[in-house]
Amino acid sequence: MESSDRPALAVHLSGGRLSHLFTGELGLPFRPYVLRTRLRAAMSSLADGALLTEAAHTAGFADSAHLTRVVRRMMGQAPSTLTTGVRWVP
Known part of the structure; x- marks a missing residue:
């Protein structure tokens, strides 16, 4: 049994x-949903004044470089650029 089958078997x-x-x-597959949820958490932490590394770890990214790569790939800009003046609605 693969670990990805456990949630399915549980239900x-x-x-x-x-x-x-x-x-x-x-409306979207599980993995992209999780990634977007993690990105939102990281960006919210940054908007609240957290350091990049702290926001990355809080949201489950390996380090700040990992978070930056994902943000650039998905949003086309650095995290610091995106958090300027952004207010995330819970």
């Missing part, structure tokens, strides 16, 4: 079926 579904239901309900 008595196959991994494929759980993935299908998750995507159908939320």
Whole structure:
């Protein structure tokens, strides 16, 4: 059994079926959902004045470089640029 199958088995579904239901309900697959949730948490921490490394670790990124790479890839700018004047709604 793969570790990715455990959540599905916990609710008595196959991994494929759980993935299908998750995507159908939320409009995007699980992994991109988790990544966006982590990005939002990191950006919110930065907007609240956290240092880049602290925000990265709080949101589950390996380090500030990892967070910066992901933000640049997904949003086209550095995290510091994006947090200037941004107020994230909970």
